[in-house]
Every structure is written in structure tokens, then in C-alpha cells.
Amino acid sequence: MSRDEMRACQSRRLIDMVERVYHNVPFYRNKMQALGLHPEDIRSVDDLKRLPFTTKQDLRDSYPFGLFAVPQSEIVRVHASSGTTGKPTVVGYTRRDLATWSEVVARCLTSAGAHKHDVMHIAYGYGLFTGGLGLHYGSEKIGATVIPVSGGNTKRQLQIMRDFGSTILACTPSYALYLAEAMEEDEAKRDEYKLRVGIFGAEPWTENMRREIEERWKIKAMDIFGLSEVIGPGVSCECEAQSGLHVQEDHFIPEIIDPVTLEVMPEGAEGELVFTTITKEGLPLLRYRTRDLTTLNYAPCKCGRTLVRMQKCTGRSDDMLIIRGVNLFPSQIESVLLEMDETHPHYLLYVDRINNLDTLQLHVEVDAQFFQDRISELQKLTKKIQHNIESTIGLSVDVKLVEPKTIERSEGKARRVIDRRKY
Amino acid sequence: MTVKQISIFLENKSGRLAEVLGILGEENIKINALTIADTSEYGILRLIVSDFQRAVEILKEKEFSVNITEVVAVSTPNQAGSFAKVLKTLSDETISIEYMYAFKSKTNAVIILRPDSVDLALHVLGKHKFKLLSPDDITNN
Numbered sequence: 001m002s003r004d005e006m007r008a009c010q011s012r013r014l015i016d017m018v019e020r021v022y023h024n025v026p027f028y029r030n031k032m033q034a035l036g037l038h039p040e041d042i043r044s045v046d047d048l049k050r051l052p053f054t055t056k057q058d059l060r061d062s063y064p065f066g067l068f069a070v071p072q073s074e075i076v077r078v079h080a081s082s083g084t085t086g087k088p089t090v091v092g093y094t095r096r097d098l099a100t101w102s103e104v105v106a107r108c109l110t111s112a113g114a115h116k117h118d119v120m121h122i123a124y125g126y127g128l129f130t131g132g133l134g135l136h137y138g139s140e141k142i143g144a145t146v147i148p149v150s151g152g153n154t155k156r157q158l159q160i161m162r163d164f165g166s167t168i169l170a171c172t173p174s175y176a177l178y179l180a181e182a183m184e185e186d187e188a189k190r191d192e193y194k195l196r197v198g199i200f201g202a203e204p205w206t207e208n209m210r211r212e213i214e215e216r217w218k219i220k221a222m223d224i225f226g227l228s229e230v231i232g233p234g235v236s237c238e239c240e241a242q243s244g245l246h247v248q249e250d251h252f253i254p255e256i257i258d259p260v261t262l263e264v265m266p267e268g269a270e271g272e273l274v275f276t277t278i279t280k281e282g283l284p285l286l287r288y289r290t291r292d293l294t295t296l297n298y299a300p301c302k303c304g305r306t307l308v309r310m311q312k313c314t315g316r317s318d319d320m321l322i323i324r325g326v327n328l329f330p331s332q333i334e335s336v337l338l339e340m341d342e343t344h345p346h347y348l349l350y351v352d353r354i355n356n357l358d359t360l361q362l363h364v365e366v367d368a369q370f371f372q373d374r375i376s377e378l379q380k381l382t383k384k385i386q387h388n389i390e391s392t393i394g395l396s397v398d399v400k401l402v403e404p405k406t407i408e409r410s411e412g413k414a415r416r417v418i419d420r421r422k423y
Numbered sequence: 424m425t426v427k428q429i430s431i432f433l434e435n436k437s438g439r440l441a442e443v444l445g446i447l448g449e450e451n452i453k454i455n456a457l458t459i460a461d462t463s464e465y466g467i468l469r470l471i472v473s474d475f476q477r478a479v480e481i482l483k484e485k486e487f488s489v490n491i492t493e494v495v496a497v498s499t500p501n502q503a504g505s506f507a508k509v510l511k512t513l514s515d516e517t518i519s520i521e522y523m524y525a526f527k528s529k530t531n532a533v534i535i536l537r538p539d540s541v542d543l544a545l546h547v548l549g550k551h552k553f554k555l556l557s558p559d560d561i562t563n564n
Contacts, residue, residue: 002426366432368486368487369486371491373428373430373463373469373537375467378467379462401464401465402434402465403433403487408432
């Protein structure tokens with residue numbers, strides 16, 4: 001498809017989508033009215049920049065179903081983003097949305113080299129998280145043999161890979177390395193693995209990590225990208241050229257903006273990635289700010305595809321961390337500590353990657369008022385902090401009590417996180 | 424009669440204990456008894472000092488987490504079996520001891536006790552005619 005044909009397709013779908021959200025989602029109608037915009041003002045993709053943005057906070061504020069554009073009876077599936085304070089961001093799919101999702105994931109898998117003879121080993125978590133089920137239906141669509149292993153239980157993962165002859169592994173890149181380590185412990189069984197491709201996503205990773213995974217597993221490691229707000233995995237994926245991720249732009253129009261001025265950046269410039277969904281029915285989003293930083297490349301790819309390519313994301317324009325595929329904002333930890341009388345919200349979070357698994361260690365100051373003379377009381381406090389945090393963020397954390405006033409105070413933005421992971 | 428003990432939260436960092444003791448030394452505060460309860464990451468330093476008020480003031484000024492605990496000090500003769508007698512008396516009355524430490528001089532030995540119920544322990548020890556010490560007694564011991 002030529003760029004002109006793509007733009008014509010996008011324009012048609014965008015006009016239709018704006019019409020729908022204007023009439024069905026009060027949030028967008030209000031936003032557009034505040035900007036003096038009518039649906040008929042949007043005549044092509046060139047008018048995209050006139051539309052209002054959507055943020056994660058907007059989704060939280062309309063929790064759970066406030067931004068849905070169809071009656072709940074039309075929603076056939078709900079997913080929710082992992083690890084957000086109290087209120088997760090909830091996404092809803094109509095039957096057609098699920099078909100769209102399967103379609104885009106199927107395209108991604110195909111571009112990554114998967115086909116119907118493959119045995120897809122899906123080690124993403126199944127459940128509210130979009131990773132597992134997203135990959136699942138896309139894999140079924142291409143006719144592959146799907147093994148819905150879900151996450152965890154490394155020994156069983158490896159046994160199933162050997163016994164069922166898994167040819168494609170889908171999980172987070174750090175878990176792929178973790179599995180590689182466990183696999184290497186049993187050299188004798190090395191030849192029993194039939195893996196040839198890995199489809200990895202849900203967390204940032206570098207070229208170094210790719211090389212390491214490819215060498216250790218003797219596979220081709222492909223990057224897949226997505227976020228639940230837009231649809232889940234399947235928004236973009238690499239092809240055999242491994243030079244950028246092809247965006248399924250007939251469904252999701254990408255833009256790059258300056259995160260400060262919010263202006264659209266010139267082609268090729270690095271900035272924040274923004275998506276407008278143009279075919280979704282359940283939760284259509286106008287100019288959703290992903291906070292991921294990257295660039296877009298409209299040049300045709302060696303593989304022959306004309307779909308625009310995004311580079312691997314290089315960072316975030318906010319302070320979100322991705323820990324074992326789970327999104328974590330430092331403010332979530334702060335809110336837990338604020339709710340507890342015994343602690344100050346002065347903390348420092350150390351993030352490490354030990355044996356390819358992300359670990360969290362939280363340093364919390366002991367409040368002079370609540371300091372108890374007994375070790376058992378301090379241990380109880382440690383456990384309580386640990387429990388409260390784990391039940392909020394859904395990640396295990398090691399809590400360490402430190403002396404008061406030893407965590408650096410700063411006038412401006414306090415340094416709350418020390419990320420020592422090497423990608 | 425109880426004695427006020429100062430507890431200080433300390434991270435396991437080298438030089439930290441020397442720092443606390445140095446601060447007290449500069450203020451000419453004498454340490455009559457000292458013990459440390461430790462875990463792998465932090466410890467609780469427990470002290471009985473000559474000038475309790477001043478010590479707490481200065482430590483709080485230096486941002487330490489300080490806790491004041493009433494403990495019981497019992498003087499016993501310098502003889503084998505005398506500690507055991509004290510403990511047996513308390514356990515007979517089902518009083519538990521959370522922690523204790525002791526030191527001796529030429530003439531006697533002193534046990535510092537943190538019982539689960541201070542009032543009950545004082546009552547029982549008094550009834551059995553054990554010699555309880557005041558802060559001054561300890562300083563002059």
C-alpha cells in the first residue's frame with residue numbers, strides 16, 4: 001500500500017471515529033467543544049493535530065467504564081493495566097475489537113516470521129494483563145499450535161518447550177534470559193529445544209540484550225510493542241529486517257510530539273509517541289499520550305512493507321518504571337507510605353536486575369516517634385510496609401529500614417529511584 | 424524504682440557506633456551500661472548514661488531515632504547463682520523478660536531487665552527483697 005493510499009484509508013477511518021466519539025463519549029464531546037471543534041472540522045489525517053489529547057489520568061478519572069463509546073452490553077471483554085494505585089486503567093473490547101486485535105497480532109507474528117506450522121509457547125501472564133490473551137488469539141488466527149503456558153514455573157516451562165517442541169517463545173525479554181540461564185544448567189538437554197524465534201515485549205530492552213538472547217537461545221529475537229489502552233500487544237512489531245517496528249497504522253495512527261510544548265515534531269525527530277485508534281469501538285482514544293520516547297521512519301522497509309516504523313522506545317517522558325513487565329509509578333509507593341502513620345514518605349527505591357529478574361529494594365526511614373526499642377516491633381513494621389506495598393503494586397519488594405534524615409532531601413524533584421539495571 | 428534507658432536505631436554502617444559514642448563523650452556524658460541488639464541490617468543500641476536528659480537532647484538534635492524505655496536494675500551479690508535467683512523469682516510469677524544485660528563491679532553485679540510488665544516485676548522483686556537500683560545508684564556503682 002502506498003503512503004497516499006494509507007493516508008486516504010486513515011482519513012476515512014479518522015473522520016468516522018471522530019464522529020462516533022463526539023456523539024457517544026461525553027468526555028470527548030466536552031473536550032472538542034472547549035476547543036471549538038466540530039466533527040465536520042476533521043476532514044483528513046492532516047487535521048489530527050487539532051484534536052485533544054488523552055492521558056492515562058483521563059482514563060483513571062473515568063474509572064472504570066467512563067470512556068467507553070458503546071453500551072456495556074456490546075462489551076465482550078475487559079482487561080486492566082497492571083500495577084496502578086487502587087484504580088487500574090480499564091479497557092473494554094467489543095466483538096469486533098477482539099477481531100481487530102487478533103488481526104493486528106496475527107500480522108505482527110507473521111512479520112516476525114511465525115506461521116501455521118509453529119508451536120507458540122506463550123509465557124506472558126494470562127488474565128487482566130493483555131499480554132497472554134493478546135498473543136493467544138493472534139497466534140490462533142495464523143493457525144499456529146498455541147501453548148498457553150502463562151508465566152512462572154521455569155522448570156515446567158522448559159520441559160514443555162522440549163516435550164511439545166515449542167518453536168516460538170513469547171514473553172518478556174528479561175524472562176527469556178532467565179529461561180536461557182535455567183536451560184543452560186542442563187547441557188545434555190540443549191539439543192532437545194526446537195526454538196527458532198522469540199517474540200519479546202512488555203518492557204524496554206536494548207540491542208545488547210537482543211544479541212545475548214539470540215546467542216544463548218540460538219534464535220531470532222523480535223521486538224513486539226503494544227499497550228492495553230491502545231489495544232494491547234500488536235500495535236507494532238519488527239519484521240525480519242529488525243530495523244524498527246512496523247506500526248499497524250491502518251488501525252492506530254502514530255504521531256511524535258514534543259512532551260513539553262505538545263507540538264507535533266518534524267519527521268524523524270525524537271519525541272513522545274501518541275496514538276489515535278481509528279477502528280476501535282469499545283474504547284476509542286484520540287491522541288493517547290503513551291509517554292514512550294521514540295522516532296518514526298516513513299521510508300519503505302527492506303522487507304517490502306510500507307507501514308511506518310517506530311524505533312525501539314528509548315525512555316519515558318514520565319517516571320514510570322517497568323518491573324518484570326508490570327508498570328510501576330514511584331508515586332504508588334509514596335501513597336502507601338503516606339497512608340501509614342509509622343513511616344515518612346521519604347524513601348529510595350533501588351531497582352536491580354539479578355539473574356535477569358528485576359528486584360526492588362525499598363529504603364524507608366524509621367520515624368523517630370514510632371521507633372520502638374524492640375527488634376520484634378521493627379520487624380513487624382518492616383513486614384507491614386512490605387505487605388502494604390506488595391498488595392498495592394503487585395510486585396514483591398524487599399524493605400530496609402534506615403535512619404531518619406539519611407535519605408537525601410532536595411528542593412526540587414526528589415530522587416526516589418535508583419535504577420541499576422543494565423539492559 | 425526504674426532506670427531510664429536510651430535506645431537508638433542504628434544502621435549497620437561502619438563508624439556509626441563510634442559516632443554516637445563520640446557525641447556523648449564530647450558532652451562529657453558517661454556510659455554506665457551498653458548493649459546492642461543486632462540484625463543483619465540494623466541494630467538497636469541501648470545505653471544507660473550519667474546525664475540522661477542531656478543525652479536524649481543532644482541525640483535528637485543530631486537526628487537520631489531515640490526511644491526512652493523504663494528498665495529495672497537489680498543489684499545482686501557477686502556470687503554464683505545470684506542471677507538465676509532473680510530470674511527464677513520472675514518466672515515463678517510468669518513475668519517474661521524481653522531482654523536483659525548485666526555488668527559487674529568489685530563488690531556486686533547489676534542486671535538490667537526489660538520485663539513485659541515493669542510494675543509487676545518491681546512489685547515481685549520488692550516483695551522478695553531484691554535490691555533495686557536508682558539511676559544515681561548506677562552512676563555511683
